[in-house]
Amino acid sequence: MDQRYVWRRKNKAYEEKNTLPTVKHGGGSIMLWGCFASAGTGKLQRVQGTMNSLQYQEILDDNVMQSVTNLRLGRRWTFQQDNDPKHTSKSTKAWLQIKDWNILEWPSQSPDLNPIENLWWDLKKAVAVRKPKNVTELEAFAHDEWAKIPVDRCKTLVSSYASCLKAVITVKGCCTKARVRRKQF
Incomplete structure (x- = not known):
């Protein structure tokens, strides 16, 4: 069974700000890939x-370097991904090795450390306010709102990342205030 966790204050589960309705009367959802750096959001x-794995590699090929160029990162950037099987497959590892990107090693069993999860939460809230009627x-709303994410938000997530990792190491993987604070709601 798939386990999912949410952050909310006690006895506040059903307040409107803590619920995100699905798209009704047309239904559906979409899966998005996106990237960001301290300079702002990249492509979505x-x-x-x-x-x-192959589709993932195509998405990276179509988006990462264009985002690096658009954000004017030059050669001073590090690629970060979690340990999803398509990210760690033999073919993806070989593909990444050919690309010769600087890659951040990712700790196992730590999906909530990924700073982009904070942006996904921001995006979900912003899109929900617009009440899309169909997929x-x-x-369209997701692309609009992604482009509106402030550079300062991205800078904060990138600059707080090292201290977040240190806090997790200090408590040997248990929950930290830094991890809770980053889930801003």
């Missing part, structure tokens, strides 16, 4: 179907 792409609107 809709994932068609179920992503596998087409949902995707």
Whole structure:
């Protein structure tokens, strides 16, 4: 069974600000791939179907270097991804080795350390406010809102990342105030 966790204050589960309704009367949801740096948000792409290693590599090929260029990162950037199987497959590892990108090693069993999760939460809230009526609107609103994420938000997530990792190491993987604070709600 899939376990999911949410952060909220006690006895506040059903307040409107703590719930995100699904797209109604047309239904559906979309999966997105996105990237960001301290300079701002990079490209955002809709994932068609179920992503596998080859599709992941195509998405990276189509988006990462263009985002690096658009954000004017030069050679001073590090690629970070979690340990999802499509990210760590033999073919993806070989593909990344050919690209010769500087890659941040990712600790196992730590999906909530990924700073982009904070941006996904911001994006979900912003899109929900616009109340998309169908999947087409949902995707359009997602792209609009992604572009509006402030550079300062991205800078904060990147600059707080090292202290967050140190805090997790200090408590040997248990919950930290830093991890809770980053889940801003």
